[in-house]
Amino acid sequence: GENVEQHPSTLSVQEGDSAVIKCTYSDSASNYFPWYKQELGKRPQLIIDIRSNVGEKKDQRIAVTLNKTAKHFSLHITETQPEDSAVYFCAASKGYGGATNKLIFGTGTLLAVQP
Amino acid sequence: GAVVSQHPSRVICKSGTSVKIECRSLDFQATTMFWYRQFPKKSLMLMATSNEGSKATYEQGVEKDKFLINHASLTLSTLTVTSAHPEDSSFYICSASLGTTTGELFFGEGSRLTVL
Numbered sequence: 001g002e003n004v005e006q007h008p009s010t011l012s013v014q015e016g017d018s019a020v021i022k023c024t025y026s027d028s029a030s031n032y033f034p035w036y037k038q039e040l041g042k043r044p045q046l047i048i049d050i051r052s053n054v055g056e057k058k059d060q061r062i063a064v065t066l067n068k069t070a071k072h073f074s075l076h077i078t079e080t081q082p083e084d085s086a087v088y089f090c091a092a093s094k095g096y097g098g099a100t101n102k103l104i105f106g107t108g109t110l111l112a113v114q115p
Numbered sequence: 116g117a118v119v120s121q122h123p124s125r126v127i128c129k130s131g132t133s134v135k136i137e138c139r140s141l142d143f144q145a146t147t148m149f150w151y152r153q154f155p156k157k158s159l160m161l162m163a164t165s166n167e168g169s170k171a172t173y174e175q176g177v178e179k180d181k182f183l184i185n186h187a188s189l190t191l192s193t194l195t196v197t198s199a200h201p202e203d204s205s206f207y208i209c210s211a212s213l214g215t216t217t218g219e220l221f222f223g224e225g226s227r228l229t230v231l
Contacts, residue, residue, distance in 0.1 A: 031218075034219065043225050051218070089158060095212065095220075102161065103220055105160075108158050
């Protein structure tokens with residue numbers, strides 16, 4: 001089955017700096033790659049996603065890149081703010097037009113933005 | 116749209132008792148829902164896929180007799196933790212999708228179970 005690895009496990013940056021989180025996946029049939037932000041005790045919130053037919057997607061300060069050949073994708077947050085501090089999870093599924101939306105999560109990255 | 120609601124948000128029970136957690140899709144029909152478990156400071160581990168009108172599909176290592184899943188309608192799936200033990204204490208989260216066209220899943224608020 002699918003296996004998703006995520007690095008780093010913790011990341012501390014200064015306010016205004018950029019943050020990059022990387023993930024790799026094992027199943028070449030995966031075609032949907034979302035990123036979630038989770039605050040303590042809360043549900044995961046989708047912040048951006050990318051499908052396998054696209055190499056890059058951007059939404060204001062957040063961008064995601066996908067390299068299908070290498071089977072890895074990355075989250076980029078620019079101009080970080082203290083409210084960006086949270087745990088970020090990458091995930092992968094075959095849910096884009098596929099038979100299942102079963103989502104497999106990475107191990108998570110605790111991002112701390114220092115004021 | 117696409118709101119998923121989970122109940123209860125917190126539950127405390129004694130060892131040996133059973134606890135039921137409900138997951139509802141409020142404004143859409145979900146033929147498939149997913150149940151996840153999350154330990155403190157850990158990732159979300161997929162437990163099972165809940166299919167409306169049929170048996171759930173459990174992930175490897177998840178005891179189906181321990182974690183009973185019922186998906187009796189297109190808007191409701193339930194997870195029952197049977198004969199709960201302290202090691203079952205965890206954060207349980209359900210999710211549902213509008214279908215497989217987009218891939219996006221919507222998550223419930225989560226249920227924190229504490230077994231004494």
